[in-house]
Amino acid sequence: MKAAPSRPTARRPLWSPALGCTAVLAAAALTACSTSSSSGSTADGKSGSSSSSGSGGGKVIQVVAAENFWGSIASQLGGGHVKVTSIIDNPDADPHDYEPTAADARTVAGAQYTIVNGIGYDAWAGKLLAAGAGSGRTDLNVGDLVGVKAGGNPHRWYSPADVHAVIERITADYKKLDPADSADFDTLKNTFETQTLGSYNRLVSQIRSKYAGTPIGASESIVSPLADGLGLKMLTPYSFLSAVSEGSDPTARDKALIDGQIKGKQIKVYVYNSQNATPDVQQQVKEAKAAGIPVATVTETLTPAGASFQDWQVRELTGLQKALAQATGK
Structure with a gap:
């Protein structure tokens, strides 16, 4: 897999000066009835196609x-009754720094239902949504749904509990938007939760029951919701995790503390985001391996390109489970 370039220490503006807020919002307003695809793709990786077949009430x-x-979750919960376009669909793109295009504005303008992460993670998306406020469109803000306010950890897709909360809400919203196909949406949700996410749910349960309380270290805050969901004990100071996640410089004190945790083998496993391997993170990975501490990886967005949510998460959870087994001998 090709890793994304490391984020710069100072983030680029979320809004492109070349494009400009006015230009994009104007594009959205002028194309309120457009259904054109953006540079993103539908959740099954095929731009302009439905996500999967369904029992066809005719409405999409x-x-x-x-x-x-x-988007991957929304596509599988909707089947042939939805057409899902994900704006961020490239493993090399950084959602924090994404600069929306006029095509993105047209895509949002044609939406009947939108899903944004919120919590400051995709502020650019909020600007696009503002252009169509009052249009009758239904919007889901994940941060609002799970009760995480601005300044909190935005990486909610790594929280198993939050993932299931999103599944519940998407299905409920689909049923309101298309009541005639409510039974299909219930069936799709049941299949997704009990079968499609079967391996994901089992791994979460197995890791929590077997390794709860195991101390780990991590490169950034993306790992924190996962550690919480699995019952693992995060020893890395949150100030370091947040700094790396936000593209700022960690303090010398935090780096020294982490070096001590690694050299003293206070952590059993080190987990890092391979799409954001800053020099500090690379050094910690090197030190962890030298100390005989197993290293596991995660990524910020679906990898490889076109992967489903469940395949991506199962691969990462399996890697983490192996690292924990190696570290603990159980």
């Missing part, structure tokens, strides 16, 4: 997800 809900991890 136009869905736009800011990020493909939510």
